[in-house]
Amino acid sequence: MxxxxxxxxxxxxxxxxxxxxxxxxxxxxxxxxxxxxxxxxxxxxxxxxxxxxxxxxxxxxxxxxxxxxxxxxxxxxxxxxxxxxxxxxxxxxxxxxxxxxxxxxxxxxxxxxxxxxxxxxxxxxxxxxxxxxxxxxxxxxxxxxxxxxxxxxxxxxxxxxxxxxMQGLMDGGFLCPFRVFAAAHPDLSSVKNGADGDYAKGQLSEVMNDGALVADIVDTWKRKGAGRPTLCFCVDRAHAKQVQMRFESAGVPAGYIDKDTPDIERRAIRRQLDAGEIKVVCNIGCLTKGVDWAIGCVILARPTRSEMLYVQMVGRGLRVNEGIPDCIILDHADNTLRMGFVTDLNRTEMSTAVKGERAKVEKKEALPKECSSPNCNYIKPPKTRECPACGFAPEARSDIEEEDGELVEVKRGAKQKATMDTKQQWLAELNWIAQERGYKPGWPQRQYHNKFGVWPNQLNRAALSQPSPEVLSYVRSQAIRFAKGKGRAA
Ligand SMILES: [Zn+2]
Structure with missing residues (x-):
């Protein structure tokens, strides 16, 4: 125990x-x-x-x-x-x-x-x-x-x-952080709602089975997710099989699972994925529950309006696994732009709708946006101007920028770009704090990511240096923010 x-x-x-x-x-x-x-x-x-x-x-x-x-x-x-x-x-x-x-x-x-x-x-x-x-x-x-x-x-x-x-679990190192990239933007205007309030599956399958969209799944994965053990969520069997075939014909070994796949075969596929013999497992919803595979990339090729399904799909990639610093979400379904990040879906009440009644839709706060720099495709948190992935910042029209109909203050020049030396010093000091306090191995990298919005990829990750008051106070402020978040959740 x-x-x-x-x-x-x-x-x-x-x-x-x-x-x-x-x-x-x-x-x-x-x-x-x-x-x-x-x-x-x-x-x-x-x-x-x-x-x-x-x-x-x-x-x-x-x-x-x-x-x-x-x-x-x-x-x-x-x-x-x-x-x-x-x-x-x-x-x-x-x-x-x-x-x-x-x-x-x-x-x-x-x-x-x-x-x-x-x-x-x-x-x-x-x-x-x-x-x-x-x-x-x-x-x-x-x-x-x-x-x-x-x-x-x-x-x-x-x-x-x-x-x-969810954010609390991520801050505490119990869930893996994630980055989302918007891939294709499928045109779902012709897709009607099904009886469950989600997109009607038949029409959805037709739209998503489009050759160009399927090819883009493979291309995007090669650019952003290659090498990572990947789960790909598809609309139905025909779609999942089509995506699997595309991966295979592009030289990427891929597996397929649906709800009728026998247990023994599932276990074999998991073994192959763990061993790197296959890279991608295409599936339809059936891998959303109780699956604790080591996953580093999730492909969302299944557009949904259901926050439950969305969280279940993304959740499969958020287990903490050794050697996987974060999870990459390749969103080909616009789920993130439609519903926000899974960590922002903080509902505090259950639905009291009765049969036949439409479930109330809560008013969304500002939604995330795709970075407008070509080929970046990173999905930025709401109200973030500078892209945390590539650093691109669209020109603000004025100091007060209008976003989603709300006025957002853009503090120009407030955030100076840190030099590599400064960043290395921060990492070394965070390492020192982690070692002294017995924190988990990934803690310094996550704090670093919170601070700079990027991972310390080109830095010496083993460096140690006694923490300055500035770094100590930053760590304290993060802990307070975290505790406040917990207080709100409670
Ligand atoms: Zn960007």
């Missing part, structure tokens, strides 16, 4: 408070990729067990039962029974029961004092029914989700708890 992280301890405390003080029994715990969901679930289970309470943990597929049991074992939770036909661990008397929602539907609920539901945004009809049943009224139900934004979720769960934001 590892020492729990502060946000993990905070998660459990917030749940305890909500149940004990606010007397709320239907709680949604929002945990982004990298937050350590299993560790937190195990902490909640241990807390319940310490009071002698029985717990049910619900997974959303029978195939996830064994890996869940294994993960709990690793966390020291061993008094587990599994509810599933012919499972060797079936034992209803054990205090921690693990079951799939499908099995519960057939066999009914066990006698427990606390229920934890994984991937709770999926809203299984059966669980929703149980949660509304007066017999279960006094039993706490805790939903876990990275994307608790499904329509109507707020009618089932009464409180949303977000112990840490």
């Amino acid at each position: 590892k020492q729990p992280r502060p946000h993990q301890i905070r998660s459990v405390e917030m749940i305890r408070e909500t149940i004990a003080r606010e007397k709320i029994k239907r709680i949604m715990l929002m945990l982004s990729t990298g937050a350590g969901k299993t560790v937190i679930a195990a902490m909640i289970i241990r807390m319940a067990r310490a009071k002698g309470n029985r717990v049910l943990f619900v997974v959303d597929a029978i195939s996830l039962i064994n890996q869940t049991v294994e993960a709990f074992y690793e966390e020291g939770i061993t008094e587990i029974g599994v509810i599933q036909a012919d499972h060797p661990m079936t034992d209803w008397s054990r205090p921690v029961q693990v079951a799939s929602v499908q099995t519960l539907q057939n066999r009914g609920m066990p006698n427990v004092d606390l229920v934890i539901i994984d991937e709770a945004h999926c809203q299984y009809e059966y669980m929703t029914k149980v949660m509304a049943d007066p017999a279960w009224e006094s039993t706490p139900f805790i939903g876990l989700s990275a994307t608790p934004w499904a329509k109507g979720l707020g009618n089932v769960y009464k409180k949303l708890i977000q112990p840490i934001t």
Whole structure:
């Protein structure tokens, strides 16, 4: 068992408070990729067990039962029974029961004092029914989700708890930072909305299967993502197969996975990707959940209006992996320009829309913009004039520049360009601080990136130098900013 992280301890405390003080029994715990969901679930289970309470943990597929049991074992939770036909661990008397929602539907609920539901945004009809049943009224139900934004979720769960934001996880080194490049801009004006509010798949496939767009996926990857283990998200099978073929015929070995790909084949593809024998795996949505592959580049060839799908796709590239300093997102779908960076999608409320009603769309703050320097394609954060990737800054018309209808002050000359010597000195001092305080290996580079907007690629990364007051005060200010961000999230 590892020492729990502060946000993990905070998660459990917030749940305890909500149940004990606010007397709320239907709680949604929002945990982004990298937050350590299993560790937190195990902490909640241990807390319940310490009071002698029985717990049910619900997974959303029978195939996830064994890996869940294994993960709990690793966390020291061993008094587990599994509810599933012919499972060797079936034992209803054990205090921690693990079951799939499908099995519960057939066999009914066990006698427990606390229920934890994984991937709770999926809203299984059966669980929703149980949660509304007066017999279960006094039993706490805790939903876990990275994307608790499904329509109507707020009618089932009464409180949303977000112990840490995605940006917070990134600042703490639990999630990999990312850079987004806009690639092609597909014309989606002819694509209608489907029943789920997202683009109609058939029409979308037609648009995205265009030869030039598919060729551009391969060209862009060669320029910006080559060499990195890559996941490419496509619209449908025909599209994914087409993209895979294009990669292959360009001499880039590529794999293909859809939801019918047998487990053994998936594992083989993953092995090949890890070994570098294939570079790109084309897929359709099915690799969005529970996949922890070492990925350094994500290609978005699937335009979507669903923030859930968008976050799930990008999230696959944000796991921290040794040797991969950041994740490159090649957005061929304009998802970033349409919805903003995944780290900026900070919703604080669940949807309370009812069936048939349109989900409310929250007003977007300023959206990111593509750098206008030719061939850069970097997507800049909202209200950033100078491109962090290439340094290009479009001429401001005046000191007050209008952007997205809002007036934005552009401080000209405020940010002087740092010389290489200054940058090297900063890195050496950050290294010193990291070493002295026992920070994670990537910490100095990330701080450096926060400061200068670029990675210290051409610098001596091992250099050490005693920190100046300027660098110390910068690090302190970043920590305060981070703590404030956490306060807001709480
Ligand atoms: Zn640029």
